[in-house]
Amino acid sequence: MGMTMAEKVLAEHSGKKEVNAGQYVWAHIDGTALLGGSHRRLEEYGVEKLFNPDRVYAVEDHLAPPPTVGAANTMVEMRRAVKKFGIKNFFEYGRHGILHEIFPQYGYVSPGDLIVSVDSHTTSYGCFNAASCPINEEAAYVLAKGRLWFRVPPSIKFVLTGEYPGPEKFVVGKDIILRIAAEYGTEVGLYKSVEFEGPVVHQMSIDSRFTIANMGVEIGAKFAIFPCDDKTLKYLEGKMKRPPRPVSADPDAVYETVYHLNVTDMPPYIARPHDPSNGVPVTKVEAEKIKVDQAFIGSCTNGRMEDFRMAAKILKGRKVHPDVRLIVSPASQLIWQDCLKEGLWDIFAEAEALITHSTCGPCFGGHLGLLGDGEVSISSTNRNFQGRQGSPKAFVYLANPATVAASAIEGYITDPREFL
Amino acid sequence: MTIFKGKVWKFGDNINTDLMMPGSQFLQPGISEKEAARHCMSANRPGWAEQVEEGDIVIAGHNWGCGSSRPAARMFKALGIGIIVADSMSRLFFRNAVNIGFPVLICPGCSEAFNEGDQANVNMETGEVENLTTNIALQGEALPSDSPPAQIFRAGGLKKLFQKELAEKKV
Helix, strand or coil: CCCCHHHHHHHHHCCCCCCCCCCEEEEECCEEEEECCCHHHHHHHCCCCCCCHHHEEEECCCCCCCCCHHHHHHHHHHHHHHHHCCCCCEECCCCCECHHHHHHHCCCCCCCCEEEEECHHHHHHHHHCCEEEEECCCHHHHHHHCEEEEECCCEEEEEEECCCCEHHHCECHHHHHHHHHHHHCCCCCCCCEEEEECHHHHHCCHHHHHHHHHHHHHHCCCEEECCCCHHHHHHHCCCCCCCCCCCCCCCCCCCCCEEEEECCCCCCEEECCCCCCCEEEHHHCHHHCCECCEEEEECCCCCCHHHHHHHHHHHCCCCCCCCCEEEEECCEHHHHHHHHHCCHHHHHHHCCCEECCCCCHHHHCCCCCCECCCCEEEECCCCCCCCCCECCCCEEEECCHHHHHHHHHHCECCCHHHHC | CCEEEEEEEEECCCCEHHHHCCHHHHCCCCCCHHHHHCCCCCCCCCCHHHHCCCCCEEEECCCECECCCCCCHHHHHHHCCCEEEECCECHHHHHHHHHCCCCEEECCCHHHHCCCCCEEEEECCCCEEEECCCCEEEECECCCCCCHHHHHHHHCCHHHHHHHHHHHHHC
16 A cells, blocks of 8 residues: 555565554654753753764753753753764854754754654644654653654645735745644644645745644644655755665555645735744734734744845835834754855844844744844744743744734834735 | 543644743753753743643644754653643654653554543553543554664663663673
8 A cells, every 4th residue: 555755665665665654663763953951851861872962952942042041951961962972963052053953954854854843833843754753751862762652643735726826025934834824723734744845835936834833733734745856856866864765655655634725916914922823824914903012033943044034125225113122033053154154134223123143032022133022023033831931921922034024114013025 | 650640731733842831041060850841842832841730641632842953752751641642743752752761652643532631541552542521532543562763661761771771782
């Protein structure tokens, strides 16, 4: 019987010819991370040796650099652990980035890989045709043994068709995933492998595919996998540490459900507080003139070149509204440098945006821009749960970076296409 | 222990881990789990954590534990909750719970069958869920006894299993 992408990856990594949905397997892992703080688990478990220190990538991204003495002391311990376990791939602040950007940027993911890692947005590497999913409590076990059990998930598929508007029209991957979450709910992918196919997938940039795979966890996905095409290989060319083993589903693979989504003339989407599935076209909220206090462009979801270029187009020659603060944070140090070289930081600085280094901070209320009581934020991040970005009495709207930029200028939630 | 009997606390759909373990709290290194647990549900149900008694049971709707991978099951363990039963559960939360030996059970229809304050009886091994107050019985999805998660849970969590494997290797 034909296999889906997830079935093929799990079969290959568990040494089996074939696996079926519902079956339990033990599979070897191609790579994982040591994220700030998770070194404590190694001690807790009594781990003495890692399965392969070269397949472990260490970075601290959530509170980069430490805003408290406690966080700083965690880093003192982490650096010690990195040395103790012989991890060479340690991304100290200054050459760091958000974990999920580090992985592809340094070639730690190849098509066909099976990757697990702490932090829920590990589903992101699915955009590179890998099966990747988050773990937490099992981190020490994976670091020590390089393997983990899986229950093979059933697969569903989203076929994206029609005319992809794209960054030129300010409608991108973020809008598609917000629309999917709105139309199908946050349980549509619950414990399933979600595959994305259709001509629109191949028209999308890797950055946009990344956003969709990243927010795959928001629709419950175990894996969120894209096909491997020329764009995938071009993006990873010269970076991949291991040769690609692209995986595609067999023609007779079995899917629980296949959904079709036509994106022709799709508007940008926003998600109202307090759930990522509370999405509506931005056209539906414009009349409400929802005032914003803070605007944020960044995070693993939308902190890449496509995002900053789109926002810069809108901000060029304009200023952020006097009652709004716009905070801009790229997903990695390397992206920070590329924005500098392309003159994007000049545009943001002239517009009176606050440009920071790479960190997860503002996304989850860690540091660098928490919200106070009653404040409203429009954010290019992935979750808007109550209290996530600071006060439980604040409100977070999710949007694509162009919508964030447009709203930062107008002072209220605005359709970015007005700036076309 | 796989049979749990206790007073029910009800929660709805999509209760995410940010609510269970607010970022501003759990990221204070050095904070004990008991301390952090005091903030469990403080945004959506302030004061709940203080009311929980040892052995109480949580019955929830769909998509319990969605969102961040933070180890929120530890909060319920620290509060003394006996078991969490939900219509459906984020696989991340499910795995995190099993890995620390914290009892969880998926039981479609459970949230319809219980009101807060009811007495529940739950058998995690067989998946049987009973509302002792209304005499309604339901069948949940018990783990196959030979599956890795069942083995891990029986061992008392992944750490215990790992240490057992380590000891066996040394012998």
